[in-house]
Amino acid sequence: MKIAVCVKQVPDTWAEKKLRDDDSTLDREAADGVMNELDEYAVEEALRLAEANGGEVVVVTMGPERAAETVRKALSMGADAGVHLVDDSLHGSDALATSYALAEVLAARNFDLVIFGSESTDARMSVVPAMVAERLGLPQVTFAQKVDVDGSKVAIQRQTEYGYDDVEAELPAVVSVVEKINEPRYPSFKGIMAAKKKPVETLTVADAGLDAAKLGATAAWTKVASFAARPPKAAGTVVTDEGDGGAKIATYLTEQKFV
Amino acid sequence: MSVSADPQSRKALVDLAQKFTGREITPFLTTWETDGMLPRDLHRRAADVGLLGIGIDPKLGGSGGDFADVVAMTEAMIGAGASGGVISALFTHGIALPHVIDEYHRRVDAADVDGADYLLAQTIEPVLRGEMILSLGVTEPDGGSDVSRLRTRAERVNESWTVSGAKTYITSGVRADRVVAAVRTPETGEGAAGITLMMLDPASPGYATPRALAKMGWWCSDTAELAFNEVPVAPRDVLGLGLGFASLANHFVSERLSLAVTAYATAQRCLDLTEAWAKNRETFGRPLISRQIVRHTLVDMYRRTDVARVYTHAITDRYINGEQLIAEAALAKQTAVEAAEFVANAAVQLHGGMGYMRESEVERHYRDVRVLGIGGGATEVMTDLVARLRGY
Numbered sequence: 001m002k003i004a005v006c007v008k009q010v011p012d013t014w015a016e017k018k019l020r021d022d023d024s025t026l027d028r029e030a031a032d033g034v035m036n037e038l039d040e041y042a043v044e045e046a047l048r049l050a051e052a053n054g055g056e057v058v059v060v061t062m063g064p065e066r067a068a069e070t071v072r073k074a075l076s077m078g079a080d081a082g083v084h085l086v087d088d089s090l091h092g093s094d095a096l097a098t099s100y101a102l103a104e105v106l107a108a109r110n111f112d113l114v115i116f117g118s119e120s121t122d123a124r125m126s127v128v129p130a131m132v133a134e135r136l137g138l139p140q141v142t143f144a145q146k147v148d149v150d151g152s153k154v155a156i157q158r159q160t161e162y163g164y165d166d167v168e169a170e171l172p173a174v175v176s177v178v179e180k181i182n183e184p185r186y187p188s189f190k191g192i193m194a195a196k197k198k199p200v201e202t203l204t205v206a207d208a209g210l211d212a213a214k215l216g217a218t219a220a221w222t223k224v225a226s227f228a229a230r231p232p233k234a235a236g237t238v239v240t241d242e243g244d245g246g247a248k249i250a251t252y253l254t255e256q257k258f259v
Numbered sequence: 260m261s262v263s264a265d266p267q268s269r270k271a272l273v274d275l276a277q278k279f280t281g282r283e284i285t286p287f288l289t290t291w292e293t294d295g296m297l298p299r300d301l302h303r304r305a306a307d308v309g310l311l312g313i314g315i316d317p318k319l320g321g322s323g324g325d326f327a328d329v330v331a332m333t334e335a336m337i338g339a340g341a342s343g344g345v346i347s348a349l350f351t352h353g354i355a356l357p358h359v360i361d362e363y364h365r366r367v368d369a370a371d372v373d374g375a376d377y378l379l380a381q382t383i384e385p386v387l388r389g390e391m392i393l394s395l396g397v398t399e400p401d402g403g404s405d406v407s408r409l410r411t412r413a414e415r416v417n418e419s420w421t422v423s424g425a426k427t428y429i430t431s432g433v434r435a436d437r438v439v440a441a442v443r444t445p446e447t448g449e450g451a452a453g454i455t456l457m458m459l460d461p462a463s464p465g466y467a468t469p470r471a472l473a474k475m476g477w478w479c480s481d482t483a484e485l486a487f488n489e490v491p492v493a494p495r496d497v498l499g500l501g502l503g504f505a506s507l508a509n510h511f512v513s514e515r516l517s518l519a520v521t522a523y524a525t526a527q528r529c530l531d532l533t534e535a536w537a538k539n540r541e542t543f544g545r546p547l548i549s550r551q552i553v554r555h556t557l558v559d560m561y562r563r564t565d566v567a568r569v570y571t572h573a574i575t576d577r578y579i580n581g582e583q584l585i586a587e588a589a590l591a592k593q594t595a596v597e598a599a600e601f602v603a604n605a606a607v608q609l610h611g612g613m614g615y616m617r618e619s620e621v622e623r624h625y626r627d628v629r630v631l632g633i634g635g636g637a638t639e640v641m642t643d644l645v646a647r648l649r650g651y
Contacts, residue, residue: 189275
């Protein structure tokens with residue numbers, strides 16, 4: 001079985017995120033880049049499936065040069081090979097453009113299963129897995145808290161507000177996973193050493209046969225017109241207890257429509 | 260080859276060591292301090308992710324990498340909240356296993372295939388899988404730092420040996436599955452020439468662990484007193500007849516540098532905790548860090564830590580490149596120990612009453628750093644050694 005895991009490098013979850021003054025896109029230089037946390041679960045699940053069923057795990061990313069670090073991380077966790085789509089013309093791509101680029105890269109490589117984390121911590125849209133599935137014409141089974149592959153079928157438990165739905169699809173298919181699914185392994189020391197020697201295919205937009213007119217900030221369907229920093233926290237209301245503190249708090253909560 | 264020479268790999272190693280510490284160590288450390296020892300399972304977990312075998316040849320069951328990677332790992336673990344006690348207990352094999360590996364190579368060179376295989380399969384590999392705990396037993400109740408005068412004796416009985424005597428302050432000695440003990444073998448000579456390392460099995464008749472020693476710090480690291488009464492030792496467990504002192508001396512530099520790393524890394528952790536505390540803690544209506552005396556104390560802590568780190572790194576790099584640096588390693592240890600003692604003390608002071616409480620991490624580091632100037636070459640012994648080497 002050939003499994004692709006799509007990963008994204010995002011600004012460190014705990015770092016303060018900034019937009020760039022020039023084009024209102026995310027300032028990726030302002031913070032350390034890390035692998036999107038949910039993608040670690042996707043990599044873990046791919047590795048488990050490959051270990052259980054046999055097969056190869058290829059990690060796929062689209063992003064600037066330093067996103068290679070994220071490919072390397074997935075390789076050090078145990079993935080077999082990497083594909084890194086890197087090109088200046090990709091800068092500012094929206095979800096539609098991203099899904100187009102990823103779908104083309106994936107389509108050229110014939111995967112049995114494509115796994116995504118269900119969302120990225122920077123954009124938080126959760127649409128790319130579905131868009132990629134649609135572009136590839138593949139079934140999408142998303143928000144999986146459990147994944148089983150049996151022959152030519154993939155069965156998942158789709159996490160819902162109240163429990164889960166059992167959903168099945170024929171392979172090839174696109175799966176997205178939620179954090180409940182597993183506990184990602186850390187790369188072992190041997191994995192870290194081995195990762196340096198694993199093959200990573202670096203592709204430009206031209207290499208991947210993509211239409212540059214469908215990519216980048218100019219092709220985006222939305223545009224950030226302006227932005228402003230979040231206003232600083234207001235001082236708040238101080239309630240002095242003179243025997244009636246409880247009542248005052250209840251009044252405040254009622255006024256704010258909390259109760 | 261240093262894995263950490265490549266920035267991405269170094270970042271990955273640091274990340275691994277930090278995550279391992281955050282997931283497998285810090286949540287349980289208080290319990291382990293109460294227990295007085297680490298669980299055996301932790302050794303297996305550390306082995307599973309390759310941390311136990313860093314700097315050791317993969318052909319011997321190690322993880323590869325070199326001493327620079329050990330340094331990067333130690334810094335990252337302590338930086339994430341592991342204590343000096345954790346490092347000493349989890350990596351006890353770091354001071355014991357090199358002697359077994361040295362003997363393994365001697366046997367390979369001497370074409371003693373069975374003897375070499377025995378050490379590899381029965382000791383080296385199980386230790387690096389985290390399944391066997393290996394201690395080093397040198398210090399004796401009336402000996403201290405003077406290795407050449409130790410009194411535990413081995414008597415020849417036909418082809419084998421029996422060992423009688425006592426050892427004390429033996430790290431991981433309560434849990435040990437094997438102890439590499441320094442013993443006197445009069446037939447190989449007087450003084451230093453008469454020392455041999457032998458591997459003792461605590462399950463042997465005559466071997467006793469009378470006491471787990473209660474200590475000022477390093478609470479999660481068990482320390483034992485050992486007593487040997489005609490403990491039998493087979494020839495295959497003799498790690499080079501008469502080569503004991505040379506073998507011990509050979510590894511003094513790496514042991515001292517490792518302790519230097521533990522010292523300045525603990526200082527750095529105390530500094531990080533204190534900086535955060537000084538920014539958040541308000542007294543007399545202002546954050547602590549707004550006081551000049553606090554800011555200047557932090558600078559003093561930073562200066563000592565950074566000087567110790569940069570000096571130790573410089574010496575470590577030269578050591579990895581093959582230089583013999585006996586005086587420099589001793590000075591690195593002293594410098595880093597001084598930094599750790601000053602910084603841990605200042606950290607407790609700036610934390611105020613909270614710094615004296617068990618629940619604050621700096622309290623643990625304050626207890627743990629004190630031994631660093633005593634074990635692995637006492638500060639006074641280091642100073643005198645340097646005086647002799649410098650011709651003063």
